[in-house]
Every structure is written in structure tokens, then in C-alpha cells.
Amino acid sequence: MTQVQHVVVVPAKPPVRGKSRLDALPDSDRPGLAAAFAEDTVATALRTPTVARVLVATDDAALAGRVRALGAEAVPDGDTRGLNHALGQAVSEAHRRWPDLKPVALLADLPALRPTDLERALAAAATLAPDGPAYVVDADGTGSTCYCAPYDVFAPRFGAGSAAAHADAGAHALPGDLPGLRRDVDDVDDLRAAVALGVGPRTAARLVGIDLGRPAAG
Secondary structure, eight states: OOOOOEEEEEEOOOGGGSOTTOTTSOTTTHHHHHHHHHHHHHHHHHTSTTEEEEEEEOSOHHHHHHHHHHTOEEEOOOOTTOHHHHHHHHHHHHHHHOTTSEEEEEOSOOTTOOHHHHHHHHHHHHHHOTTSOEEEEOTTSSSEEEEEOOGGGOOOOOSTTHHHHHHHTTOEEOOSOOHHHHOOOSSHHHHHHHHHHOOOHHHHHHHTTOOOOOOOOO
């Protein structure tokens, strides 16, 4: 059987506006970390065997240039109605360019992602939900980090409580040991957990000299 090939769509806010919940870190460190998370996420997606293309949706010209240098393509976000609308617009463009690929939405803050994590999730989706939507629940159990579905039924529901929202919409929660894919980074505790798993080289370089402190007792 021919393996399903994918286009991964990564929505990325301009780094200067990203990661506001990393407020325990200096303001000057957060944009660089947000950009590094996105670049490491994209680089990992590009190394995943069944990912044929990566499309980044961002309004930040510098970030667009850097992900293009990695081998991805980039389009403007251009949608002010929120993440799901922006993804819909980007996936429509992916459909125009690569109609034979299956689209996958992947959050941009997965610095501990490994190609094996993403490949296992995509293989599970191909088996468990070949004609419908599927998603990956985050490490906290309430959000989602990844969503895939054929173009004609692609309707992500990212946002607060997205795991339940995806389930309510009939999407299949993907099982398996996917530590890097489940570990998105919103706050410093998340970042510590990602570092413990092992982050990508751009994030690691940005973290040099940054004190993440210690987790709160209890």
C-alpha cells in the first residue's frame, strides 16, 4: 500500500507578539524563543518521512525567510479572525498547490518534537481515521497540538478546550507515546518540561544563559 503523503501547515504569530505567557522571562528573550520554537518545529516536520511539504502561515517577514531557508514555504497569515480561520485560509492555499497531499495542522510551539513522534501520529491517523479528522491531545489533556483531515472535511477547532471541541466534532484522538508532539510550550513550566525531553538546536541555542528557575514545590 502506498503511504499517505502530507502537507504540514504551521500557523506562526509574529515572534514579537508570541509567548506572552512566558512572562517569568525577560521581555527581550521571548521573541527569540518564539521564533526558535517555530523554526525547530518546522525543521522537524521537514525531516518526517511522510511529510512532503511544509507551509508556514505567518505575517512576519523575517520568520518567513528563515523557514524558507530550512526548506519550507511561507504565505501571509492575513486573517484577523483567529487561528482556525487562518488555518482554513492556509489549507485552502495548500489544496491549490498540492491537491494530492493530506493536510495536517501543527502548532508552532513544539520545540521538543521528534520526527518519530509526528510519523507515528500520522500513521495512526491513516489507520484509524483515513477519511475523517484526527487530533493529538496535548500533555495537559485539554488542548490539541496537531489536527489532520482530508481537505473536504478539514475543520480544526483549536483554542481553549480544543481536545473536547475536536472530540465533540467527531475527530479521533490519536493514541500512542508521543511526548514531543504532546508537549507544546505556553509557560515556563512547559518550557522546562520540553527541555527535559530535549529541545531542538535553535531553541537550545536561545536558552543559553537564560535561567528557567525551578518548578514550584508541590
